Structures are given as C-alpha cells and as structure tokens.
Amino acid sequence: MEGLGLKNVSSHCSISEMDDYDLSRLLDKPRLNIERQRSFDERSLSELSIGLARGGIDNYESTYSPGGRSVLDTPVSSTRNSFEPHPMVAEAWEALRRSLVHFRDQPVGTIAAYDHASEEVLNYDQVFVRDFVPSALAFLMNGEPDIVKNFLLKTLQLQGWEKRIDRFKLGEGAMPASFKVLHDPVRKTDTIVADFGESAIGRVAPVDSGFWWIILLRAYTKSTGDLSLAETPECQKGMKLILTLCLSEGFDTFPTLLCADGCSMIDRRMGIYGYPIEIQALFFMALRCALSLLKHDAEGKECIERIVKRLHALSYHMRSYFWLDFQQLNDIYRYKTEEYSHTAVNKFNVIPDSIPEWVFDFMPTRGGYFIGNVSPARMDFRWFALGNCVAILASLSTPEQSMAIMDLIEARWEELVGEMPLKITYPAIESHEWRIVTGCDPKNTRWSYHNGGSWPVLLWLLTAACIKTGRPQIARRAIDLAETRLLKDSWPEYYDGKLGRYIGKQARKHQTWSISGYLVAKMMLEDPSHLGMISLEEDKQMKPVIRRSSSWTC
Numbered sequence: 001m002e003g004l005g006l007k008n009v010s011s012h013c014s015i016s017e018m019d020d021y022d023l024s025r026l027l028d029k030p031r032l033n034i035e036r037q038r039s040f041d042e043r044s045l046s047e048l049s050i051g052l053a054r055g056g057i058d059n060y061e062s063t064y065s066p067g068g069r070s071v072l073d074t075p076v077s078s079t080r081n082s083f084e085p086h087p088m089v090a091e092a093w094e095a096l097r098r099s100l101v102h103f104r105d106q107p108v109g110t111i112a113a114y115d116h117a118s119e120e121v122l123n124y125d126q127v128f129v130r131d132f133v134p135s136a137l138a139f140l141m142n143g144e145p146d147i148v149k150n151f152l153l154k155t156l157q158l159q160g161w162e163k164r165i166d167r168f169k170l171g172e173g174a175m176p177a178s179f180k181v182l183h184d185p186v187r188k189t190d191t192i193v194a195d196f197g198e199s200a201i202g203r204v205a206p207v208d209s210g211f212w213w214i215i216l217l218r219a220y221t222k223s224t225g226d227l228s229l230a231e232t233p234e235c236q237k238g239m240k241l242i243l244t245l246c247l248s249e250g251f252d253t254f255p256t257l258l259c260a261d262g263c264s265m266i267d268r269r270m271g272i273y274g275y276p277i278e279i280q281a282l283f284f285m286a287l288r289c290a291l292s293l294l295k296h297d298a299e300g301k302e303c304i305e306r307i308v309k310r311l312h313a314l315s316y317h318m319r320s321y322f323w324l325d326f327q328q329l330n331d332i333y334r335y336k337t338e339e340y341s342h343t344a345v346n347k348f349n350v351i352p353d354s355i356p357e358w359v360f361d362f363m364p365t366r367g368g369y370f371i372g373n374v375s376p377a378r379m380d381f382r383w384f385a386l387g388n389c390v391a392i393l394a395s396l397s398t399p400e401q402s403m404a405i406m407d408l409i410e411a412r413w414e415e416l417v418g419e420m421p422l423k424i425t426y427p428a429i430e431s432h433e434w435r436i437v438t439g440c441d442p443k444n445t446r447w448s449y450h451n452g453g454s455w456p457v458l459l460w461l462l463t464a465a466c467i468k469t470g471r472p473q474i475a476r477r478a479i480d481l482a483e484t485r486l487l488k489d490s491w492p493e494y495y496d497g498k499l500g501r502y503i504g505k506q507a508r509k510h511q512t513w514s515i516s517g518y519l520v521a522k523m524m525l526e527d528p529s530h531l532g533m534i535s536l537e538e539d540k541q542m543k544p545v546i547r548r549s550s551s552w553t554c
C-alpha cells in the first residue's frame, strides 16, 4: 500500500531459521550454514513436530494445544469447546473494534483510549506504537492480519520522515511514539501527524517503539507465514535503521543500551534513566527477532554479525549483573568496595548501604528477578513487570531464571498482583525519594500510575510468560481476578493502591490496551500455540553463566 511497491519478492531465499540459531557457530564462521536456512513455512511445520516431541520449558504446544494446529492456519480458535467463552470476551471485541483508526479507508491501528467522558484528551486519541502491540496480537490470533500489515507499513513510512526537535535532527531510524490521523470532511482527505517525542510531555524519547516494531514484524511473519512483507527492501531497511541507532560504537563500557528517563511504557521521569530493564529486555528480543528476519545479503550479513556479537555480550551482562536472588543479594550485602582492577568482585562499586530495606523482606528464599537498572555504584532493585516478562519470552533469562521469576511472582502474589494484575513496578517510591526521583510528579504519587500502579495490559505478558514456563495456572488466577472488575469498571488504564484495588486517579476508561491485553491473554490460554508468535526459544549454544547461586533448585 501507499506506493511502497509491495511486490511479492522472491521468497525461496528465505528468512533463515534463527529461532534456535547457534550464536557461537555464527561468530566462528560468519558464512552461514545453508542447511540451516529454512523458510518460515517449513519452520512452522517442523516446529510443530519438534514441539510435540520435546519436553521441558518450550513444550507448551504439546502440553496445552489440543489440536497441534499449524500457525499457518487461520488462528480463529476452533478449540473453544473446552472453554466456555466468558461474556466479557464478546464485549472486549466490540470495544476493540470501536477503537479502530482508519487512514484512507484502511484500518491502520487502534486509538489509545476511547474515553469520551474524560475532559482532557491529551494524546489518548492517537495510535501509540506500544499500545497497538496487544491489539495487533489479538487481530493476528483472530486471523485478521491486514490491519497489522497496514500498521507496520504506515509506521515504516513515518520513520522516513525528517524528525526534528527544535533545531536538533533525530536519528534516521527513530520510530514514532504515536501518530494521529486527521480527517478533513470538506476536502475528504486524510493526513497523518506523528510524534517522535517532539510533542510528548517531557519530550521523552520512545526508545521502545522501534523494538516493538521489529517484534511485531516477526509476529506478523510467524503468524501468517507471509515472508514477503519482511523481505521487502523497505522493511529490511527499516530494521537496519533501527538497529544502527543502537549498535553504533560509542564510549560505552557495557553492552546494555544507555537511555534517558521516560524512554518506554513508563514515559515520565521515574528514575529509569541509565540501563532500564524494560529497554534491555526489548532490545534483546528485537535483536533476536531481527536476526530471524534479516536477509543474508552483503549488507544484511554485516548487520547480522554485529547483532550476534551484541547478543552474546548482552545476555552475559544481563544474566550476570542484573540477576538478583537470595544468594546474590546476600553476596551484594557483604560486598567490599573500592576494589580496583579486573579482579574486582564488586565490579560496579555498589555500596551495600545503598541496598533498600524493603528488598531484604521482599526476596523469597526461592525465586529471583532481573533488577531495574545497573550502572556505576547504582543498582535499582525495583521489580519491573514488563522487563521480566519480556526477558522470559525472549529467552534472555535462562530456563532456571525464568522459573525463578515465576516462583517470585507466586511467592509475592499479594505485592505484585494483589487484587488486579499487574504492578508495573514494585515498590512505589515515596516522600523525599519521590520528590527527588520523579521531580514531585503529581501523577506518579505512591502506588499510582507508573509508580506502583497496576496495569491490566500487563496481563497478556504475564500470561505469555506463564505459558512459556509451563505454569498456566498462574495466568488463570490472574485472569480470574481481572474478570471480576475490568468490564464493570469500563476497562481502566490502571488501578491505584497497594493491592491495585482502586481505579486509577487519572486513569482513562476504555483504554484499548487494557481491552486487547485481556483478549490476548484469553486467546493464548485457550490455544497456547499462539505463543510462538511472541516467544523465542532458548539458544542452546549460548553458554549459561556459571553462578554461585542455585536458589531455584533448592
């Protein structure tokens, strides 16, 4: 559409099978093994039989999928028989369809919130890239991929715009946080305005947008078996531009991506500047998705090599330094400081006195998680739901770490789930710390909004992580909770309070991703083979970090 010349580019030179790619082999021999190159179609089919034969963490298909349905089939569920559709599902679909945004008569996305009662619209009448992800997944799972394709192409076009904030030109690869379609009823024309951060409150950079775009392109490809979109020169270029922004060399001493505050779903000042887990997990996942989508032509190969090297370094860094469990916490508690040279144990010179009191009580004997941020003399011990769930989905966490994250969620159910899934972050920051960290943000007071608020949209990520780790009963429990209130409360954007009991102070109603997040969670639980479009299997060759701790095995 829109003159991008989407011809059916030859697809026998297929996107290579990289979901279970062998990183070390690629590094050693940059020339690719031809026999490892299989098309998505072949992969989908063969994965099915692999799924049926294999046990363990990736074995969700054989365990829960009733029919062993190919992902190439129209994903409209034919397996509903064992599950009575909840009355909320039909309501949710209706609400989701009401949120559709059209550009020249084609659906291109969903509006963030359809809340007419709200006196202030702000930018909730726009299509946000991150907000559209669960909508897109719902449509893919329901066999309606066109809107997803339209969205991917439309945002790709927006990427091509010249982006400026005052006199500063943004990187070519930047993807917008959101866009809005303006309908002119007189001239009968549609135009688009996009926001790359230049209009956003606080002028925050949507670092997550490009990553979600790549992740969604893979989900589309995986779900439809349509290779032609990802293989177009436009999509290949779009991916490379995004990656160029984050793979370029600089002064960094870490493989993690340095970001300003407000760079993700948490798009206000919340002390997530530095190396936030939310971005690192999405970065890792996008790199792996890109690896499976990039063509192995001259340009693509160079990019692939850089990705592979970064993935190696990134997974090592994250698994070693962001991981926290009982043993690790105890080690940090006993850290010596001021150690110089490469023999240092306390590499980042974290001062044990900076460990917050709450974390000692919060940490269960069994379980663990990736902490919020790690940089010189700074560990942000807060729990972030999105980062940890995406880490599981991308297999950034080892299978043991994934299990430990689920153990933690179970052990700290009241804190992390309470009465409404799911806390965006835990715990809230208060008083003096709130003043310093948020800049006295009245929207982010304790246990509200981004500061310990409960976001129903996170239900889909939790459900996906549960299915991947073979613990669907946890998702079931969370969905049951959501079903007691979400519709009755008109799909709020977030809930407030320690238990997530109150509709958020400034929460929008009819928030689209609360609706689609619920639908995606339901559909995945009903037919776990959907998980494949948003989950990546572990790379068996990526050496697990040798760890002192083994709390998850005790």
Ligand code: GLC
Pocket (backbone or CB within 6 Å): 112, 113, 124, 128, 130, 131, 264, 265, 266, 267
């Ligand atoms: C708020 C959220 C952000 C979301 C937007 C639209 O700004 O913090 O994550 O994308 O609303 O729903």
